[in-house]
Amino acid sequence: MLPRFCKLYSNLTQEINIDKEIERVFQLLDKEEDKKLEVIRLYLLMHHGVRTSFMDKHGLATYLRTEEVDVDMLIGIYDVLDQTFSRGYPNFIFEFQLDEEVTLNNLKDKIEQCLPSMEEKSYKDDVFIFIKRIGIVTILDGSILKFPVTYEKFKEQVDFGGVKTKGESESRSTFDVIFDSVTRLCYIQCGDRNQSTAVHKVIQKHVTRTFKTFHPFSVSRKKRETVVENEYALDKQTIILLDFMQKSINVHNHEINDYLSVAFANKNQEKKVRSVRLSGNNLLESYEVGDRVRLGDQIKSVRFQLRFKTESDAYEIVTVYIDFQATLKIQYSNLQNTLNICPINRHLIATLTNSLNKLYKEQEVQADLNEIIAIAKVRDSAFLANVLGKIKDDVYELSIEQTDKTVVLEVINRYLIGE
Known part of the structure; x- marks a missing residue:
């Protein structure tokens, strides 16, 4: 009975997230609707192998509520619209x-x-x-x-x-x-x-x-010269970019103060790109990120907020999106002064080059991998406890025999106390 309740709760959470992501997508369709629908159709074909025929927002809304659409696909649609039509x-x-x-x-x-x-x-x-x-x-x-x-x-x-x-x-x-x-x-x-x-x-x-x-400027080409001692389950590009984002960038009055999203490509399905929504200043505190890193998935793009010091000694925050596929693309939004673009470009490229030129020693990579696994396990336990706690509350409200209710609650309690 417990798996049934877990599935019901998971489905409810999925529906809520889908509604939220559909609303975000439709907020971007207020202008140039035809062009944006064409971009969505092309994205679904190129990245998910899905041929669609919707011609307006109503048709799109109907399609987005079919069973073949998940939250990850909706996040991808939002990102491609935001990147293609952004005023950034x-x-x-x-x-x-x-x-x-x-x-x-x-x-x-x-x-x-x-x-x-x-x-x-x-x-x-x-x-x-x-x-x-x-x-x-x-x-x-x-x-x-x-x-x-x-x-x-x-x-x-x-x-x-x-x-x-x-x-x-x-x-x-x-x-x-x-x-x-x-x-x-x-x-x-x-x-x-x-x-x-x-x-x-x-x-x-x-x-x-x-x-x-x-x-x-191609990360795929440059990483061929990067030395990573021994072979690991981790993807080589991901190793380099984790160093770039967690260490290299955060110097010389530049600091990532909030991660917003990161997209991965599965190593066994190169075209299947999964986006993970984030918040906070520790990339690996996200269970999904830690899980994808340890499974060997490749980081394709990232979006974060960067705090930096201007030439006038004032601090500003800009949203940065970096696409590491093919020719490197850096896109800024919420930028107060366009004169800061070149200095930020210089910093990001210099620090990315530093990470590409590093020697990644076996001991250091293994330590990072252990940290990823440890954080993922902690987040996994906390996530499960949170879900089971909510299911437990729901069980109390069910109209079932008390004996059945007692059995389910005993199973949940054993999970929660770690028996």
């Missing part, structure tokens, strides 16, 4: 190195020459995606080069002879491109990964004889 400040990170004797001023001249203002540039003849510089190229503080661009994608038309031509405009976006000579990093400040890739390819093709290297 996204940054796709690229690394570059200029040719010898090429200065930042030389780079400015080359961009002005090779990407003339208001002139469309593409990276491939039969791809109707164009990048256009729409403003002046400026250098700030002698180290930051910045210029605005427009990304525009046109529909492809094919005439009777099979020739592809440019059709009507399909999508358009304007954003800044920044080259930081201090860190040798380029920040393409758009929300969509395809847009950042197009800008990167256009610069590579048209701004010639300037760059020795210019490529995406």
Whole structure:
């Protein structure tokens, strides 16, 4: 009888959480409904292998209440909408190195020459995606080069002879491109990964004889050089990112004061990404996080609040989202001053690089693993005790024979006292 009550309680909790997450998703659908529904359909297909046909919010609401939708899927839908349509400040990170004797001023001249203002540039003849510089190229503080661009994608038309031509405009976006000579990093400040890739390819093709290297900042590529002694059940990327988030970041007047969510990919189902909602300043205090880490799942993204000290010696708090898949993406929201973007980018990339360059010794990794397991066990016990306590209260209210009620209560009490 006890498993039956546990299942009933679990189902009730699941329904409450689903209602809460559906409400959060619908709060993001007040504008650009058609575009957002298309993003949701694409997310479900790419990440969950689910083909859907809903065409409006009512159809979406009906689908989200079917048995195949769980809280984890709803969290994923919310996150992809928030990341794609957020009014925050996204940054796709690229690394570059200029040719010898090429200065930042030389780079400015080359961009002005090779990407003339208001002139469309593409990276491939039969791809109707164009990048256009729409403003002046400026250098700030002698180290930051910045210029605005427009990304525009046109529909492809094919005439009777099979020739592809440019059709009507399909999508358009304007954003800044920044080259930081201090860190040798380029920040393409758009929300969509395809847009950042197009800008990167256009610069590579048209701004010639300037760059020795210019490529995406990729954690997946860089971690190949990271040394982790012996083999562990833990995922290598997760080991590095736990060090990054729990140790490296929290220096030089920067501190994570609240974790909001972390997404994992199961090592046996690479496309199955599970998001965990968090709160507090200890990442591993979450039972779900500790459990996923010890099972060898890979951290894909994280969202947290960062407290940092500005140049005016004031402290501010910004919400940071980092996506470690493919080209590194850092997105800020609740930012009071956009001039702080470059300094925070510098800190996050420098500390991430420190964690990537570390030697992870067997003894240290084993100690971290033991801590994860210990915390997970404590949280597991506390969670079970909390659930059983609530079930016990519910049993008292049931209209069943007293003898049956006594048997159930005795079983629950044995669990609670650890017999």
